[in-house]
Structure formats: C-alpha cells, structure tokens
Amino acid sequence: MSLRDLSVLYLLAGLACAVAVYRASRDRGDARRRAALSAALCVPLWPIWAPVALTAGRGAASDRPDGDAGTAAARVQGALREGVSACAGTSFEALLSREAAARIEAEVARAAARHAELDALLRQSGFDEAAAAARVAEIERGGAGGRALATAHLHLENIRRLRAMRDRDARALEELADLVQALRTQLVLARFAGSSVEGVGGIVSEVWARVEGLGAAIDAHGGAGSEGPIAT
Incomplete structure (x- = not known):
C-alpha cells in the first residue's frame, strides 16, 4: 500500500471520527459552534482527539449522585x-x-x-x-x-x-x-x-x-x- 493510499485512509478515518464527535457533542448539549470546532480538530488529529472528545461527557455523568x-x-x-x-x-x-x-x-x-x-x-x-x-x-x-x-x-x-x-x-x-x-x-x-x-x-x-x-x-x-x- 502506497503512502497516498495510507493518507486517504487516514483522512477517511478522520472524517468518520469527526462525524461521530460532532453528533456526540450535540447530544451532550454543546453549542453548534463548539461541536463543529471539536469535529474539525478530529480530522487531522483523530487518533489523539477522538478518544478525548467521545468520552468527555462521562466525567460529568460520574459527578451526579448515585441512583436516578x-x-x-x-x-x-x-x-x-x-x-x-x-x-x-x-x-x-x-x-x-x-x-x-x-x-x-x-x-x-x-x-x-x-x-x-x-x-x-x-x-x-x-x-x-x-x-x-x-x-x-x-x-x-x-x-x-x-x-x-x-x-x-x-x-x-x-x-x-x-x-x-x-x-x-x-x-x-x-x-x-x-x-x-x-x-x-x-x-x-x-x-x-x-x-x-x-x-x-x-x-x-x-x-x-x-x-x-x-x-x-x-x-x-x-x-x-x-x-x-x-x-x-
């Protein structure tokens, strides 16, 4: 597989992660602009940024008292x-x-x-x-x-x-x-x-x-x- 092919695959993975991050951000109630910025960062930096952005809401959930x-x-x-x-x-x-x-x-x-x-x-x-x-x-x-x-x-x-x-x-x-x-x-x-x-x-x-x-x-x-x- 050539370097060009790897670059295309990397870009596609980044775009897929960006979509997932944007949807997750909006589901958490983030503003549209903030969600878009987080998604944009995910395209070039998805191996680092995607795990952080997709798990960002879990810390807030753990702050809630036990039980519902x-x-x-x-x-x-x-x-x-x-x-x-x-x-x-x-x-x-x-x-x-x-x-x-x-x-x-x-x-x-x-x-x-x-x-x-x-x-x-x-x-x-x-x-x-x-x-x-x-x-x-x-x-x-x-x-x-x-x-x-x-x-x-x-x-x-x-x-x-x-x-x-x-x-x-x-x-x-x-x-x-x-x-x-x-x-x-x-x-x-x-x-x-x-x-x-x-x-x-x-x-x-x-x-x-x-x-x-x-x-x-x-x-x-x-x-x-x-x-x-x-x-x-």
Whole structure:
C-alpha cells in the first residue's frame, strides 16, 4: 500500500471520527459552534482527539449522585401500593390509606420532575461548571477585575447552587425510597406477625417528615427557575 493510499485512509478515518464527535457533542448539549470546532480538530488529529472528545461527557455523568430520581420515584410508588394493599382491612389501614399514599406519590412526582428539569438544564453547555471555573481563572490571569470578575464568579456560584439543588433532590428521593420500602416490609410483617401499631407508626411518621421536607424545599424555591433575577 502506497503512502497516498495510507493518507486517504487516514483522512477517511478522520472524517468518520469527526462525524461521530460532532453528533456526540450535540447530544451532550454543546453549542453548534463548539461541536463543529471539536469535529474539525478530529480530522487531522483523530487518533489523539477522538478518544478525548467521545468520552468527555462521562466525567460529568460520574459527578451526579448515585441512583436516578425517576427510578427512586418508581420505587416509592411501587412500595406504597404494596404497603396499602398489605394494610387494607387491618388496624394499620388508618396509618397508610389510599388517600395518604396518593398524596405522597404526588409530592414525590413533583420532586422527581424538578430533579429532571435541573438535570436537563445542567447538561447544557451554558451551565458547564468546569467552563465557568476556567473563565474565572482566565479573567484572573489576565489581570482584569471589577465587574467582569464579579460577574464570572456569580455565574460560577449560580451553577454550583443549581448542582447542589439537583444533588440534594436526588439524595432525598433515594433516602425516601429506602424508607418507604422499609415501611412496606414492616406493614407486611405486621399483617402476618401481629406487630405493634407503635412500631409501624414510627416509620410512617418518618416518611411523612421526609415528604413534607421535599414539598417545603420545592415550595421554598418555587421550582428550578424562579429564584428571582440574578444580580450582576
């Protein structure tokens, strides 16, 4: 095979990698210009740049808390329905009625929806924490100060606050799912073993405390996008 043939094959491989990199960048929410630049770099440098560009989103994904809010919400829903079924027609029915379970499910759905909204927002290139931090460092290195630096710092802090809210919601939903599953198990045990109402009541009280905490957090912030205007 001649050098010309090798060059053609190298170019074709670079073009194929460029297409893959562009699509992956757009799927991650990168701006069109940024995705195009990354793809253009891939044509001559594909053996080096393609692996970096194609795995760039994995680090961001690993920063998210373990578990998925949607999965946690589904766990809560399933455990609640089994718990309601277990205590139906028993002395525990007043502790977890169908109406109470429906209210818990509604609050969990609100929290899961807010988490999904925040997560989608933070996937966008304009909410990239690393890029915001790099911008702050760039301004500081350039010696600029005053309003430009303050604005860059504010942007970075806003992103960090949004990430903290998203992560807090995910942890709260996971913990609530574990607690509701424990409640379900306790109700089944109480039904067949005749456990005391006090033992079940303690878990129910804890579940309600967690649910009210979720609702209070959502109401306090008014959802993901209504914390008021950002100061500049």
